Amino acid sequence: MALRDRLRRLVQKPGSADLTPFRALVDEAGKRESRVRELSDGELTAAASALRAEEGRDGDQDLAELCALGREAARRTLGERPYDVQLIGTLALLSGHVAEMATGEGKTLAGALAAAGYALRGRRVHVLSVNDYLARRDAEWMGPLYAMLGVSAGWVGQSSTPGQRRAAYAADVTYAPVSEVGFDLLRDRLVTDAADAVLPPPSVALIDEADSVLVDEAMVPLVLAGAADLDAADPRYADLVRRLRPGLHYAADDEARNVQLTPAGTREVERVLGLDLYAPENLRTLTAVNVALHAEVLLHRDVDYIVRDGAVKLISESRGRVALLQRWPDGLQAAVEAKEALEASPSGEILDSITVQELIGRYPVRCGMTGTAMAVSGQLTEFYGLQIAVVPPNRPCVRDDRPDRLYATAADKEVAIVEEIAAAHAAGRPVLVGTGDVAESERLARSLARAGLDRVVLNAKNDAEEAAIIAEAGASGAITVSTQMAGRGTDIRLGGSPPAAPGTAPADTPGSDHDRVAEAGGLLVIGTGRYHSSRLDDQLRGRAGRQGDPGASVFFTSLQDDLVARYAPDEKTKAASDDDGLITDKGAHWIVGHAQRVAEGVDLELHRNTWRYNHLIGLQRRELLTERDAVLTGDAADRAMAESAPAKHAELAKAAGADAVAAAARQIVLYQLDRCWAEHLAYLADLREGIHLRSLGRGLDPLVEFNREAVPAGKRLLPDARERSVAAFEALTATEDGIDLDSAGLRRPSATWTYLVHDNPFGSLDERALRGLIAMFKRR
Known part of the structure; x- marks a missing residue:
């Protein structure tokens, strides 16, 4: 290997793809730009159509010409001339990689050019997003670009009819939430007439927010259920466990992942119900009481779920948003609904299910884009065979990422956070505060109100207002308190200028508001604690420092944070704190980092363990589907x-x-x-x-x-x-x-419906079973 190549690989991030070939192609595309600009719209479309290749002959495509034509088409239709780094991202996607691109670097446009490139290779492309809004927005926004390149595009949403879905999937490029594609697959697997199926054979999956879909939600089961005569949760059990006293009647473990009745609790339940709880004939009653106890003690309103429009809505742990269509397994879902005195939602027999990972695995070609991929590069390689292409920003990031500030108690930490926000606000800096859950965001908002600080709260309760809130989050002196919602897929512009409307030039030209905020130091991002994944920390940090803008980030943590209590409960420190509770000891700081590493390790092991079980189920399903297809067609x-x-x-x-x-x-x-x-x-x-x-x-x-x-x-x-x-x-x-x-x-x-299952709310089955055994031996 040449010395230059050795040095390049030494500097390059481990596990990342080599960008050198992509840079050469982008340079060549730049040389062709003047020629392509002379083409009329019709000539440009004809030139793009000339790149169409038969499926399977990907290597014959002139990628430099594709980049040149795509850049010019974007300039004419969207008012945006893609940066060189965006074209590098496009080429990385066309090579089957995950492109890691920072906030504000134009991932949507890079993805659209890559989707067009795959379509011109004769492949059908599914651009998979995380929700309906993004699928429709991006399909309509990029529609003129696709049209000029001679590529058809459509989108699928939750409300799409079978006819609309069939038409959208027939297009060269289809934008859709990953859940809707999964639900369509499940429905197709139950059709009794081949003409009723809507999904074509899988070809290319281009995944937006790839780390979230491929890692955080990889093992989430998508479910197709059918009406069945299943009993709803008896409200008596919810009333019963509500009257039980912690410590006396039940005990929860230190990590709040399991709860069990004490002998006194068992006697109280038996007294109220008038039966022997552990008799074999009362197994269903025992199960119902335990599920009700889990719902009462371990699942918390405004943390694990909210109540909206008379229904329980789960909150996505990694996004902080309402997890659309997601529910717990029927028994637990019904118990929480009984706890909140709500009407029971439909329950039924599971007819079929598929995990997100198995769904993505059906596609022969997979690629994606995100701002945080390297942290999970090992998992992306292990489970999907994907490499990461780390695309440099168009302008160097000058954000000031400050060291964590660690406090002895949560109360000390909150006082310090309010003081930091007040100081930044007085200086005219906008502040974005990332909290762990809805309850914390509202608690901090009340503290700010008591301090006389105006603030806007963004969480799962008002997610419909997200776009309007984020549009002004960069305004001078603005204070935005948010859950993880503001940590992914958002773009905060300094000065509070609204995002450009689709089809128009971006509002990136610095103005007086932008300059005033920049001079004050730019956006200050504050984390009220480390998340369970370092990627979520990085996503939150990435809200500041967009496109070379000034900005800063700092995380406030405490030794009483849930992360430490759950994942490092035995780690102690004798480090002294200052009068305000601040701890500077490196050993104490190590505890927080250790807890986060343990949390990431637990998540990885849970992913691996769940995959092992589902792999066998997938093989069995494949054999049955082979027979079913032979019968159907x-x-x-x-x-x-x-x-x-x-x-x-x-x-x-x-x-x-x-x-x-x-x-x-x-x-x-x-x-x-x-x-x-x-x-x-x-x-x-x-x-x-x-x-x-x-x-x-x-x-x-x-x-x-x-x-x-x-x-x-x-x-x-x-x-x-x-x-x-x-x-x-x-x-x-x-x-x-x-x-x-x-x-x-x-x-x-008589009826079917689809939903996603959050089937590990209290940890893995192994952890819960082991804790149950320990509790059983203690009772003896």
């Missing part, structure tokens, strides 16, 4: 019934005709395949919950024990479905008017 069902029940097949064909028999056989086999899969999912869910206590009690590996029972159950799936299909086929009756399918008992759910 061919005559496999008709042939199977003719072989297994020849006499009945001949009888029905004589009475109703061969076509009617083939259609009936198809419906019967599809129904039995879907029925067996739903039952198998329920069995696996129960197995996974129960296997942990059993295996840990015997000192066995839970995963091995799970596979020992799940693998044989999976092998019985198809034979059971075939056997049931034959039995149902034998029960059919027919006349000249057709075949009576009702006689086969094909009762599909």
Whole structure:
């Protein structure tokens, strides 16, 4: 290796992709810019169309020409000439990497140019975002650019009809929330007519906020449920556990991840209910009481959820926003609704589910963009085979990232935060404060009000006002108190100038307001504590210092923070504090960093563990879907019934005709395949919950024990479905008017709905099972 290459790799961040080839292509695109500017709009579109290649011949594309044409098309249609670094980001995406680009560097435009490049290679592109708003905004904003490049684009949202979805997916580029694509896939897997499917075969997934989707939400199950007669939570249990006293009737662990009844609590519950709680016949009552106790003690309003419009809305831990369509497993969801005295939401049988990671894994080509990827480069490589391309900013970042300020108590920390905000406000600096949850944001807002400071609060309760609040967060003297909502996907301009409207030039020209705020030091970002992930810290920091603007960031932490209490409860320090509670000892500061590293390690292990379980389920699902597709699109069902029940097949064909028999056989086999899969999912869910206590009690590996029972159950799936299909086929009756399918008992759910499951609110199953064992031994 040449000395120059050795030095370059030494300076380059470990695990990142080499940008040298991309820079050479961008330089070549720059040389062609004057020629491309001479083209008319029609000639530019024709030149882009000439780049179209047959699918699979990606290497034949002239990438320098694509960059030159894309830059000129963006300049004409959007009023934005992409920077060289944006084109480097585009090329990184076209190479199948995750492009790490700082705030304000134009990821949306870089992604659109990459999507157009893939489309011109003959590939269908899904640009996956985190919500409906971004999907529609970006599709409409970039629409003129795509049109000039001869590429069609569409978008899918929660309210899109099947026809609108089918049309959007037929476009070259489709913008959609990752959840909606997953839900469409689940619905397609249950269609009984191939013409009803909406999703085309997967090709390219270009993921916005890639680290959030691919890591934070990777193992979130997307669920398709069907109406079933399941009992709602009995409000008696919510009333009962509300009257229990902490310490006397129940005990929670130090990390607030588990709670159990004490002997006194058990006696009190038995007295009120008039039964032996631990008798085998009262297992359902015991479960209901425990779930109600978890809902009452461990899930907190304005921290884990809010109540809006008469419903419980979960809050995304990594975003601070309402987690749209997300809910806890049915029992826990119903218990929280009973706790809040709300009407129970629909519950039902899970017909199918898929994790976000498995959904993304279906795409042969994956790439993405985010501002914080290197911190999880190992996971992106381990789970997706992705490399990171660290794209430098267009202008050097001059933000002043100050050392953390550590305090002995949370009260000392809050006093210091208010003083810091007051000082910055007096100097005319805008301040953005990032808090851990809704409750903390409102508590700090009250403290600021008592100090006579005007402030605006942004959290999950008023997320509809986000755009308006963020637009003014950079105004002189503005104070914005926010949850993690303001830490990702937002762009704060100094001076409070509103964002440019789609299709117009960005409002980046410095004016008097911008200059006044810049002279005061720019935006000051304050974190009221370290988050459980360093990436969330970096996202919050990144709100300041946009495009070379001045700015600063500082985190205030305390030894009483939830992060320390949960992940480093045994770490102690004898370091003294100043009169105001400030601690400067390096060992004490190490405790906070250690707690965050432990939290990140726990999240990674949970990801790995959940993936191991879901990998087997995915293999079993794939085998069943292969059979289902053969039945749906061919005559496999008709042939199977003719072989297994020849006499009945001949009888029905004589009475109703061969076509009617083939259609009936198809419906019967599809129904039995879907029925067996739903039952198998329920069995696996129960197995996974129960296997942990059993295996840990015997000192066995839970995963091995799970596979020992799940693998044989999976092998019985198809034979059971075939056997049931034959039995149902034998029960059919027919006349000249057709075949009576009702006689086969094909009762599909009267209604279906989709949602996401937050299935680890209290930690991993292993952790909870182990704590349960310890509590059991203590009671003995």
